[in-house]
Amino acid sequence: MAIATTNKSEIYLNIGTLPSFAELEDELMYQLSNLSSYPPGTLVRIDIGEQRLTSKQVREVEDMLLDHGFYLQDLMSNGPPESEGDKEADEHPFDHMPYYNDTVMICRHLRSGQKLFSEGNVVILGDVNPGAEVIAGGNILVMGSLRGLVHAGAFGDETAVVSAYRMNPTQLRIANHITRPPDGENVDVSIPEVARIRTDKVVIEKLKL
Amino acid sequence: MKSKVIVITSGKGGVGKTTTTANLGTALAMLNQRVVMIDTDIGLRNLDVVLGLENRIVFDIVDVVNGNCKLNQALIRDKRFEGLHLLPAAQTKDKTAVTPHQMKNLTNELRKDFDVILVDCPAGIEQGFRNAVAGADQAIVVATPEISSVRDADRIIGLLEASGLKNSNLIINRLRSKMVKRGDMMDIDDILDILSISLIGVVPEDESIVVSTNRGEPAVLENASRAGGAYRRISRRLMGEELPIMAMEEENTGIVDRFRKMLKLAR
Known part of the structure; x- marks a missing residue:
C-alpha cells in the first residue's frame, strides 16, 4: 500500500514493506x-517500512x-539493524575513498617527461608511461596501463586510492608512503587493481565493482 | 599533389635517424618523387657523408637562412637521382644559428618545388629538435628495441604532440628476430604497447648498412640488402600504398640451418 502525500516542494512516498527489491522498484x-x-528538483522522502536496502540498492533508487x-x-x-556480516559483504573498495571537489580528466597518454599535478582527483583515459608523473592531492584513476610514477594523497591524505586498469607502476606513493615493485619479480596481472593504505601499508588488491 | 614535410626523429642518438633519412629519401626518389633532405644537425653534420655528397658542399643551411646565398645555390643534387636533393647542415656553427621561425619559412619555400621534404633531426630535445620540428606536418619516430631508446621515443612523441604533430609513425630499427625469438630482445608488440602509435615499418639489423654507409651509397640501392628492402617498403607505405608489415622476416640463415631446410624439403 503506497501513499503519496505532498506539499509544495517535497513529496512523501510511503511504499511500505514489500517482499523484494524488484517489487519495490516496480512500485516506485x-x-x-x-x-x-512536479517540477524538476523536487525532493522526495521515501518510507520503505520494514525493509533494508544495501548501499548499491540505495544508489539505484x-x-x-x-x-x-x-x-x-x-x-x-524501521527494519532490523544490519548485522556485521552484511556490512562486510557490501563493502566496496571506493566506500572509504575521500571526497574531493575538483577532478581533472585527461583524455590522452601521459608520456615520458610529462608531469601532471592536481589538487583534487585525477582521471586519465589513457596510459601513464614510464618516466611520466602524476601527482594528485586526491585519488588517481588510470583507465589504461599505469607504468609511470603516481602519487595520490600528496598533501598527506592516507585514505586516497590509486586504481588502474593495468597496475604496473615504476613507483607508487600514497601520502608519505613510497613503494615500488619488488626487484626481480615480474608479475603480469591482467585485471584492474586498486592500491590503498591498510594498517599502515600500501596494499594492491583486485578491483571488485 | 600537396607536398609533405616529414621530420625524422628519435630523441636518443645512434638509433639510425640519418641512415633512415638517407634511405627513405633515396627510395622515394626511386619512386619518381621530387625529394629534398634537410640536415638540421648543425655542428655535427652526417647526412652528406652517408649520401656520399660531402665533397660538393659549397653553401649550407645557415648560409641560406642568413641570406648569404640563394636557396637553390645551397641545394646539392644527388649524383644518382635527378629528383633527389640535399640541403646540408653547417659544420662550424651550432644549433642556435637557426631559429624555429626561420626553419618554418625555409620548409614553406621548399614546398613549392618538392613533393617530399625530409628533415633529419639531431639527437636530443633542445633547440636542434625544436628547429627540425618547426615546419613539419608529420613525423617518423625511429626506435631500436632497447628500453632506453623506447623511453626516449616516448618522450619525443609527447613533445611532438605538444607541438601539434599528432600523426607520428614509428620505425623499429635494428630488430634481430633471432634474439626476439629467444626472448632476449623486446618484441614489436612490447614496443607498440608502450608507444601506442602506428607502425610504418620494421628494419632488421643488417651488416650491409655499415658497408653502404661507409661507401656513401644508401642500402636501398642494393637489391640484396634486407634493410634496404625494408626501407623501400616503408617509402611505398609513405606514398599511401598498403603493404603488410613483415614482422618476423627470416633471418639470413647459416649453413647448418640451410642444411636442415634441405633435409626438410627432401622429406
Whole structure:
C-alpha cells in the first residue's frame, strides 16, 4: 500500500514493506509515473517500512528518481539493524575513498617527461608511461596501463586510492608512503587493481565493482 | 599533389635517424618523387657523408637562412637521382644559428618545388629538435628495441604532440628476430604497447648498412640488402600504398640451418 502525500516542494512516498527489491522498484516506478507534474528538483522522502536496502540498492533508487528529475531527500526504514556480516559483504573498495571537489580528466597518454599535478582527483583515459608523473592531492584513476610514477594523497591524505586498469607502476606513493615493485619479480596481472593504505601499508588488491 | 614535410626523429642518438633519412629519401626518389633532405644537425653534420655528397658542399643551411646565398645555390643534387636533393647542415656553427621561425619559412619555400621534404633531426630535445620540428606536418619516430631508446621515443612523441604533430609513425630499427625469438630482445608488440602509435615499418639489423654507409651509397640501392628492402617498403607505405608489415622476416640463415631446410624439403 503506497501513499503519496505532498506539499509544495517535497513529496512523501510511503511504499511500505514489500517482499523484494524488484517489487519495490516496480512500485516506485509506478508511483513516480503519477508524479510527472512536479517540477524538476523536487525532493522526495521515501518510507520503505520494514525493509533494508544495501548501499548499491540505495544508489539505484537515487538513479530512478534522477530519471524523473527528483532528488532523494531521505530514505526511512524501521527494519532490523544490519548485522556485521552484511556490512562486510557490501563493502566496496571506493566506500572509504575521500571526497574531493575538483577532478581533472585527461583524455590522452601521459608520456615520458610529462608531469601532471592536481589538487583534487585525477582521471586519465589513457596510459601513464614510464618516466611520466602524476601527482594528485586526491585519488588517481588510470583507465589504461599505469607504468609511470603516481602519487595520490600528496598533501598527506592516507585514505586516497590509486586504481588502474593495468597496475604496473615504476613507483607508487600514497601520502608519505613510497613503494615500488619488488626487484626481480615480474608479475603480469591482467585485471584492474586498486592500491590503498591498510594498517599502515600500501596494499594492491583486485578491483571488485 | 600537396607536398609533405616529414621530420625524422628519435630523441636518443645512434638509433639510425640519418641512415633512415638517407634511405627513405633515396627510395622515394626511386619512386619518381621530387625529394629534398634537410640536415638540421648543425655542428655535427652526417647526412652528406652517408649520401656520399660531402665533397660538393659549397653553401649550407645557415648560409641560406642568413641570406648569404640563394636557396637553390645551397641545394646539392644527388649524383644518382635527378629528383633527389640535399640541403646540408653547417659544420662550424651550432644549433642556435637557426631559429624555429626561420626553419618554418625555409620548409614553406621548399614546398613549392618538392613533393617530399625530409628533415633529419639531431639527437636530443633542445633547440636542434625544436628547429627540425618547426615546419613539419608529420613525423617518423625511429626506435631500436632497447628500453632506453623506447623511453626516449616516448618522450619525443609527447613533445611532438605538444607541438601539434599528432600523426607520428614509428620505425623499429635494428630488430634481430633471432634474439626476439629467444626472448632476449623486446618484441614489436612490447614496443607498440608502450608507444601506442602506428607502425610504418620494421628494419632488421643488417651488416650491409655499415658497408653502404661507409661507401656513401644508401642500402636501398642494393637489391640484396634486407634493410634496404625494408626501407623501400616503408617509402611505398609513405606514398599511401598498403603493404603488410613483415614482422618476423627470416633471418639470413647459416649453413647448418640451410642444411636442415634441405633435409626438410627432401622429406
